[in-house]
Amino acid sequence: MRRALAFVLLATAGAAAAQSLGDTTSNGSPGAATTSGEQTYREICQACHMAEAQGGTGPGAAPALAANPRLGDPDYVLTRILRGRAGMPAFAELLTAEQTADVANYVRTHFGNAYSTPITTADVKRLAPPPES
Amino acid sequence: MIEFEQPSRRELLTAIGKAGGAVALYQAMTALGHAAPTQFAGPPKLSGARPGASVVVLGSGLAGMVAALELQKAGYKVQILEFQDRPGGRNYTVRGGDVIKETDGTVQKVQFAPGNYLNPGPWRIPFHHQALLHYCSELGVALEPFVQINLNGYIHSDKAYGGVPQRIAEVGVDYKGHVAELLAKAVNKGALDDTVTAEDKARLLEAMRGWGLLDKNMAYTTSLQTSAQRGYDRPPGGGVNGAPTPSQIASLSDTLDPRVWGTVSGFFSRTMQQTMFQPVGGVDMIGKAFARKLAGLIRLNARVTKIAQDDAGVTVDYVDTVTGKASVAKASYCVCTIPLPLLSQIEVQVSAPKQAAIKSLPYHSSCKVGLEMKRRFWEQDEAIFGGHSFTTQPIGEVGYPSTGFFKPGPAVLLGAYAGGANAYTFAAMTPAQRIETALKQGSVFHKQYRQEFSNGVAVAWTKLPWITSCASTWSEDLRREHYQNLVSVDGRIVLAGEHCSYIGAWMEASLLSAIDAITRLHQRALAA
Incomplete structure (x- = not known):
């Protein structure tokens, strides 16, 4: 149902956003194309976490992902990406399970992080929030 | 029935x-x-504040300012702390000469001609958002129609019509025509005999014939009758060559693309129905009108760093972002409208459940690109007066100005309204790349784009240091766990803003949330 919802949101972007979003457009095709973890990082995460994952500055700054020991816990990383928290947006409905796993693996193995145990799409599905009815 | x-x-x-x-x-x-969906039952009638009682309001968006205005009327001494160098919050308009600073230091200077503007955030008011309409009236904010539904705009899908944009009227009429034909066929085959009475079958067929413009064989076909709704190849004229010729209908399959039927059905959304309104001259006329009423009460450039409370009152630490000077504001009560992405990174002395709510509610983002064109070619060449053209491309849509029709000279198009994942891909680009992307993708509708483009501005909400996002993203799951904890009065502190509503990112949400919050805070103050 969640994918179906995202589909409808895509279809009605700009004309009818979901009640929970209000007058903000929802166009954004989830999983429109397969992208590498690096591509997803460059095209999405980098806007806040910055090019070298050094984090932002200012009152609402995103934290550094570079050399971040918290990334050692796969469930921590996935939960943050899927559900968001404290300024981090929720990407459960914006990225496919593959994209989510790929980008999580990318940040866990770059920017001074070397956590080699791979995250799988099964991990993503296990931690994804319940679908909207 | x-x-x-x-x-x-x-x-x-x-x-x-x-x-x-x-x-x-x-x-x-x-x-x-x-x-109507609004719960507005008139402005709050608060009175009888205890002598000397005071309120510090954090944030001068619409929620903060309506709270300040009504609390002042009730007799409270009010002060407002605002992080930015202007009041209004997301009630925001950019014009020529304005400067937009992003979190990484990127600066855009808006180059629009005098009178032109872009509303990067809220831009339109449904007719049933009665609280907002009330305050616009009370504060003397002039409103004009916002053209939401214009069937002469285009729909573009990369998966329909060979990627060629079609007029919304054409695809909308074809969609209902084909559906009506299919339903009529189903009825005539007896497929609905167990659900529709014989009498209603006859009525349904008649309805399908009229609604879908079906011919005598109950078929949706190319004809002058269908062209009377979808448009003609050669429209009716006068004199010798006055006779019209019909336009060719398109296939059922093309209309089943979600971009196509979704756009048509989206016009029925309660918040998208006509009549919609916009403030004359820019949406920030609302915030400016509130701010005029609160002259002298708003301290700008005040970055809140800590919010504490005890039996005596509320203490708010803040830093002047220009001078760096640290100060403390004290009051009996606090109305906090700071957006949660920022509030979640500030020390706030509230209950653990409220802290959890503040940290748990994610926000989404969007990006709007304003393109100033040298002339109104969409009006002059294509007869599009207001409304939108929709696309499956990341820009989402092109929005046409609802004001200044027929005027010579430059005008500003909404060249992109990117949401979802696209909001972040736009944010990750430089402003020049966002504008180039908008020009490239918008050219699918208008070949005049490159020749007529003058200048542009691209506002990616993710990159705005005073909010770093657009608006809250509630789910049913989050509501169950956190909503009541977020909106409850906690000692002397109450939160307000669109995030404390079931409405979402509409200006009405800020007002209704704030009115409810100060009503409960006032009751608490009187009971203390």
């Missing part, structure tokens, strides 16, 4: 209204599904 139900409902409501007054009537109407 509906026609027979309505009078009886009306009679019932009249009876309830007479017996129980307006509130009972409103509740009954809501139960029966007749009321």
Whole structure:
């Protein structure tokens, strides 16, 4: 149902956003194309976490992902990406399970992080929030 | 059947209204599904604040300013702390000469001609957002129609019509025509015999014929009849060559693309129905009108760093972002409208459940690109006056100005309204790349783009240091766990803003949330 919802949101972007979003457009095709973890990082995460994952500055700054020991816990990383928290947006409905796993693996193995145990799409599905009815 | 139900409902409501007054009537109407979505029942009538009682309001968006205005009327001493160098918050308009600073230091200087503007955030007001309409009226904010539905705009899908944009009227008429034909076929084959009575079958067929413009064989076909709705190849004229020629209908398959049917059905969304309004001259006329009423009470460039409370009152630490000077504001109570992405990174002395709510509610983002064109080619060349063209591309849509029709000289198009994942891909680009992307993708609709483009501005909400996002993203799951904890009065502190509502990112949400919050805070203050 969640994918179906995202589909409808895509279809009605700009004309009818979901009640929970209000007058903000929802166009954004989830999983429109397969992208590498690096591509997803460059095209999405980098806007806040910055090019070298050094984090932002200012009152609402995103934290550094570079050399971040918290990334050692796969469930921590996935939960943050899927559900968001404290300024981090929720990407459960914006990225496919593959994209989510790929980008999580990318940040866990770059920017001074070397956590080699791979995250799988099964991990993503296990931690994804319940679908909207 | 509906026609027979309505009078009886009306009679019932009249009876309830007479017996129980307006509130009972409103509740009954809501139960029966007749009321407008707003819960506005007039401005709050608060009075009798205790002598010396004061309120510090954090944030001068619409929520903060309506709270300040009404609390002041009730007798409270009010002060407002605002992080930015202007009041208004997301009630925001950019014009020529304005500077937009992003979190990484990127600066854009808006180059629009005098009179032109872009509303990067809220831009339109549904007719049933009665709280906002009330305050616009009370504060003297002039409104004009916002053209939401224009069937002469285009729809573009990369998966339909060979990627060639079609007029919304054409695809909308084809969609209902094909669906009507199919339904009529199903009825005539007896496929609906177990659900539709014989009498209603006849009526349904007649309805499908009229609604879908079906011919005598119950088929949707190319004809002058269908062209009267979808448009002609050669429109009716006068004199010798006055006879029209019909336009060719398109296939059922193309209309089943979600971008196509979704756009058509989206016009029926309660918040997208006509009549919609916009403030004349830019949406920030609303914030400016509030700010005029609160002259002298708003301290700008004040970055809140800590919010504490005890038996005596509330203490708010803040830093002047220009001078770096640290100060403390004290008050009996606090209305905090700071968006949660920022509030979640500030020390706030509230209960653990409220802290959890503040940290758990994610926000989404969006990006709007304003393109100033040298002339109104969409009006002059394509007869598009307001409304939108929609696309499956990341820009989402092109929005046409609802004001200044027929004027010579430059005008500003909404060149992109990117949401979802696209909001972040736009944010990750430089402003010049965002504008180039908008020009490239918008050219699918208008070949005049490159020749007529003058300058542009691209506002990616993710990159705005005073909010770093657009608006809250509630799910049913989050509501169950956190909503009541977020909106509850916690000692001397209450939160307000669109995030404390069931409405989402509409200006009405900020007002209704704030009115409810200060009403409860006032009750708490009187009971103390």
